[in-house]
Amino acid sequence: MSAEIPAWDATKGCTAVGKHSDKAREVLLDAAEELFARHGIDAVSNRRIAEHAGTANHSAVAYHFGDRDELLRLLLTRHLPEMNRRRMELAAALPEDAEVRDLLACMVLPWIEYLASRPVPSWHARFLFQVQSIPSMSEILKSATVNNTEIESLIQRLQKALSHLPEQVVKGRSLVLGPMVLGISASYEERIQNGENEPNWAGVGYFFVDSCTGMLTAPVTHPDDFISFPNTPYLI
Structure with a gap:
């Protein structure tokens, strides 16, 4: 007999990117996830992500995340x-x-x-589908999911x-x-x-x-x- 599975508590379904995350970072992450899901990882520039997030600061991704790999790592792990x-x-x-x-x-x-x-619309499954199709993403994916x-x-x-x-x-x-x-x-x-x-x-x-x-x-x-x-x- 299969064990009964407790009901999902919807109050636990919030996202988290770490204790130092703020609204600007979350908006950028959401914009990046959508664009990556729709167009692929390599087809989307940091500038395009910033514009889609509604910020005039085209270096916002570099300011908040340092580099592209860190942006991708956070997208892979925030859930x-x-x-x-x-x-x-x-x-x-x-x-x-x-x-x-x-x-x-x-x-x-x-x-x-x-x-x-x-x-x-949600974009996370399609974002991951794009990630797994690119060999160059394997190391970032591995570092995001080990341990x-x-x-x-x-x-x-x-x-x-x-x-x-x-x-x-x-x-x-x-x-x-x-x-x-x-x-x-x-x-x-x-x-x-x-x-x-x-x-x-x-x-x-x-x-x-x-x-x-x-x-x-x-x-x-x-x-x-x-x-x-x-x-x-x-x-x-």
């Missing part, structure tokens, strides 16, 4: 504190021998709940729950899941903006949980015939 708190909350409610589905819910649902908490103890703890528990399957098969399947979840989330985010879908992020979240569970736990018919991937950072 992580509340997501990690949510993951800890969900994981704490599970038994030690939690099922694969419940462990995956702890990983996936905080990401989906964050997207659901964003105003429409995520909540994720690492859940991965260890998942590995234990899937220990009856070949390790490389589990690894290969796991590395398929991130791009799948991200790509569908980005597409759904766009369809909501275009009025093609009424927002139902909860349904999307549980669809992902069920689909990922099925992929990870499927029978292995050819244990030595699998697709291997290099190690990649976590996107959600």
Whole structure:
């Protein structure tokens, strides 16, 4: 029997960029995220970000963030504190021998709940979709997501729950899941903006949980015939 997952507390869905953040920095981050999502990372200049944020100071990005890498790092990490708190909350409610589905819910649902908490239009999933498509972003992405103890703890528990399957098969399947979840989330985010879908992020979240569970736990018919991937950072 799957453990019951506590309800999401919408009051925890606020963004955070650090104790020294201010309104000007937040406006610039929002402007950058939108432009990156719409046009790609390399196609958007710092000056264009400043203009989109409504400031006449074309050096505002350099003033507030120092350089482009720091701007991107903050865009990648500003949502992580509340997501990690949510993951800890969900994981704490599970038994030690939690099922694969419940462990995956702890990983996936905080990401989906964050997207659901964003105003429409939201841009975060599409921004991350742009990031993961650019090889030069890999080091920034890696530095922004290392030492995520909540994720690492859940991965260890998942590995234990899937220990009856070949390790490389589990690894290969796991590395398929991130791009799948991200790509569908980005597409759904766009369809909501275009009025093609009424927002139902909860349904999307549980669809992902069920689909990922099925992929990870499927029978292995050819244990030595699998697709291997290099190690990649976590996107959600």
